[in-house]
Every structure is written in structure tokens, then in C-alpha cells.
Amino acid sequence: MRLYGTFNGTLVIAGLAIIFTLIAPSVFQFFTIITLTQVIGLSILALSLALVWGFGGILCFGQSAFFGIGAYAYSVAAVNIGGSTGSIFIAILAAAIFAAILGYFIFYGKVSDVYLAVITLTVSLILYSLMRRTSGPEYKIGKALLGGFNGTGSPPLNMPGDGSAMLFPMQTFYVSMAILIIAYVFTGWLVTTKFGRVCVSIRENEVRTELLGYDTRLYKLCLFSISSGIAGLGGVLFCVGVTRVTPDVFSLGQSALAIIWVIVGGRMTLIGPILATFVLYFLTSSLGSQQIFNANLVLGIILVVFVLIVPNGVVPTIMNWFERRRAKRYARQKERRMKLRKHRAIG
């Protein structure tokens, strides 16, 4: 199995995604397009987790903390500034800076990976209970009320430089897809750079990487911040899609979903988690309309089954299967050629 992907593959998939963007409005209903904007936000969350976990080996259980911080930062900034373009960057920065501070304590304290998982999860849960309590009128940042349990409204995206020119849902969909593709190509590129390869080697063997002279703490901290910034970007698109952000973005369920997408899609790939997000989202939302199977129940079973039976995820399993088939066919051809050569030699 390859340890890191190639950039060409990333570009091919990005091309397919552009084709999907162009034909989606004529295939899907208008309502589905609006839902898709939310799912794109969630899939960017999955992408960020795939980057930090799959390529850096940093198991961040509370990735939704940065997702939520991005969403809240965008909403608060957009209400105060009155435009969305700058607010998006503020959201990315807020998530990345928060991650950098938290990451400093975690990575420079040499906290082991399991503790890291639990600490990040706890941070997310504490943010959850903190934001739920901000319901009074005294909890506000500038003009934006935090709103406690009901959350706060998220202004829609608008044209850069013109705060009053809101984008229509269809345009928002195009912008979101563009952001997803850019984020995907960026992460795909990042893992092929020297920085990305050092991160992969930290995942494979941290001590050896350290002995080769790399400051693994710094690399992990950088990767953690970058991925959190991407998660924050996902949060922006999600809250724009839903038009509001509630403390539920920090909930245990949200963190669990991100993990499930990455596990199901395959943690060593970047496209797997994105695809898994789309598939599982529409699966669970169709389950949500009936009563017999609770969505939590189904997600729980999926998670247990995948950990026990398909720990690599769907996409790598399929890729391995194809690769093995190709290898077998190649071996058969080679055998045939050898036989032929032997016949000639005898003849």
C-alpha cells in the first residue's frame, strides 16, 4: 500500500468534482441543492480530520470544536462587519489560532495520542456546555447575541466588497463546491510536499523521525493548526447552509459523525471521507423520517462494525482489491510470457 497519494490523482478527482458541480443543478431538486451546501460544510470537516488523523496520525476526537468555532466566529464577525468575505478568513484564523494554543499544550507536553483524543473531545464538550449557557442578553460580542441553546443567526454569503448583495442559494452552492474543491486540492497538494511527507513519517514512526532531526512537535502543531483552520472553513459553509449555528456543532454526536465518516471512507485517503460524508448524510437523513431505527443506533452499529471488520475503510479496501487484482493479472501475464520463451528455447 502506498503511504501517500499522488497529486495527479487529486487533480483527476477535482476535475470530476467540477463536472458534478456543473450538472448537479439540472439533476437535483432545489431543496437538495440547499441541503448539499450543509453537507459540503460537513465534508470539509471530514477532510480536515482525514488530514490530521490519516496523514499526521493525530487522533483528534474533538475536530468539531474547531468546526464550531469557525461557525460561531463567522456568524459573530459577519453580523458585526456586515460582509462575509473577511468573516470567512476571520473564522479560519480563529479556529487555527485556538488549535495552535491548545496544540501547544498538547504537543509540547508530549501527551500521548490516546490522551490527545480524550482532551480534544473534552474541549469540544466543554465548549458545548459553555455555549448552551450563554442565553442571556448579557452574552454578546459586538452586535451579535450568542443566544445560548437556540444559537445565533448566520448571515448568508455575499459578493466580495458589497455587503448588501447576498448570494442566491444556487450561487452559494457553486461557491461552496468551489471552496470544497480548493480545500481538497490544497490538502492533496500539502501531503505531497516535504512538510506532508515528514508528517506521514511521524505517523509511521515518531521516534525515528525525531532522531532524523525533525522537530516532530512543531510539525504536528502546524498540521494540527492547518487542519483546524480547514475545519473552521467547513463550519462557515455549514452555518451558512443552515442559516444559524447552535451549540450542537460542539456536541458529542457531531464529533462522532466526523470520526465515522473518516473511518467509513478510509483514513489514509482524502476523497474517501468526503464521499462517506455525502453517502452517510443522506442515509441518516432518510432514516430520520421514520421511527423504528434511531439514527444513533444505526451510526453506533456502523462504527462498531467498521472498527471490528473493515478498519481500513471502504475506499482503501476497494483500492487494495483492485491493486491486488492488477498484480495477479500482471503475474499471470508474466508467467505466460516465461512459458512461451521456454517453448521457443526448446523449439
Add this chain to the structure above:
Amino acid sequence: MDLFFSLALQILYGIANLALISLGLAIVFGMMRVINLAHGEFIMLGGYTVVVATNNGVNLWFAMLILAPLVVGLIGLIVERCLIQWLYGRMIDTLLATWGLSLLFIGIITSIFGASTSTVVSPPLGTVTIGEYTSSGYELFLIFVVIVLLALVYLTLKFTSLGLVARATMQNSDMSACLGISTSKIYMVTFSLGAAVSGLAGGLLAPITGVLPNIGVIYIAKAFITVISGGSAILAGTTSASVLLGGVNGIMSYITGPTFGEVALLFTAIILLRLMPTGITGRFFRKSQ
């Protein structure tokens, strides 16, 4: 002076509460190095056991102190045999699998009882007056229970043959296996006991908090932070971390209101882990259990 006593009692109760919800997790983590993310759901199941039992006419005390740990301990036994035992040594897979389990439990309970609060049993003890302040008698009872529980765990670990074997397994499982101890059986018993303690905690807290399918979330963050800050020693770790974090939480809650109490708790824990990555008992009280 009365204010001081009342506040001290409140903080003591916060500490006891923290110790109660983390002890089950600490037993499982300290003995088996397994982080059980379904811990909050074990507590939740303990609460539901009490509610169902009392609705069917069982005595409340019997339901809380006997039935809840028994039922949840049994569930723990089943979980260990069906799931956890295949994942020993694979810490991250255990984390993920128990997380799936936690979602599964929430899903099952929601399907059976619905997503709303089930009948809340009222706290069975009256109030205690300190000068002009009053305090709930039930909270005093909980503090007492926690002290008894910690003493029981200590005595079991120190003076029974099960405790001896368990401590040996905890220190070096391979060597214990060579000496003829069935470590798999020890793990099974430990996990069930941990689950039973969580069930007891859930049963005891049910009259205060009521029960909801996703109530585990309220406990799980605090329980994890306490256990990880405490380190691997079960008793000394849980106690010291509960005292420190519960104290910080109580004092901050008194000064600023409950909103920032938990944030202060988390902040203390993160700084603590920066200074002592293996928890308090990784640095101090190393010889303790």
C-alpha cells in the same frame, strides 16, 4: 462562618460528585488501560434502571444501591465478552468501538423510552440547616457514599486475593499470566466491576439530575478529565484529581457563576497535563494504588 461552612460543603459535594462519576472509568482505565467512551452511557443505564424499578414498585434504596450496579455490571460483562476482549492492546480501536457502543446505547434507550425525561424520583432525604443556610441532606449522603466506596475499593485492592491478583495483572500482565493467573478473567471481572460502579453512580445521581437518553454527555467530559489528570493509579489518582479539579470548579463557580466553573476546570486540567503528561500520580504518589 456559616457561609464558609455552607460553601465548604458545596465544594466537598462537587469533589464527591466528580469522584463518583469518574471512579468506574478510573478502575477500567487504571487496570486495563482501556478508555471506555461508553462510560457516560453506563451511568445513564444505571439511572434508567432506578427509574424503571421504582416505577414498578421496587424500594428506591434497593434500586439505587443494589439493582443499578447489578444490572449495569451485567451489561458490562456482556460488553466485555462480546466486544472489548477482542480489542485489548489496540487502544485507539477500543476508543472507537466503545464510542460506537455509546451511540448504540443512546439509540436503543431512545427507541424504548423516547427522547424526553422519564419520571424523576424525588431526592429521598430532607434538608440540613447550617446557621441561615440550608443544604440538601441527600448531598451529604452522597459524600458519605463516595467515602465508603473509595474505602471499599482500597480494602479490596489491598486485602483480598482478588485485589492482589488484580494489582499483579495491572503491573505486569505477561508475568502474571506466566504465574498461572488467567488475565483474561481478571480483565472480565474488572470491566464488570467498573461498569457496576458506574451504574451505582448513575443510580445515585438519578434523583438529582433526572434521566435522559443522552445524559451521559454531561458526565463524560468531567470524568475523562478527572481520570486523565489523576493518572493511572486508581484511588490516589481519582482522589487527588477530584480534589484539585472539583475544588477549582467549586471556587470558580462561586465567584463567577456556573458558566465558567467548567471552563476553569478544563483549563486547570490542560495546564496540569502540560506540566505532568502522565497525570498527578505519574509524578507524585507513585507507589499508590
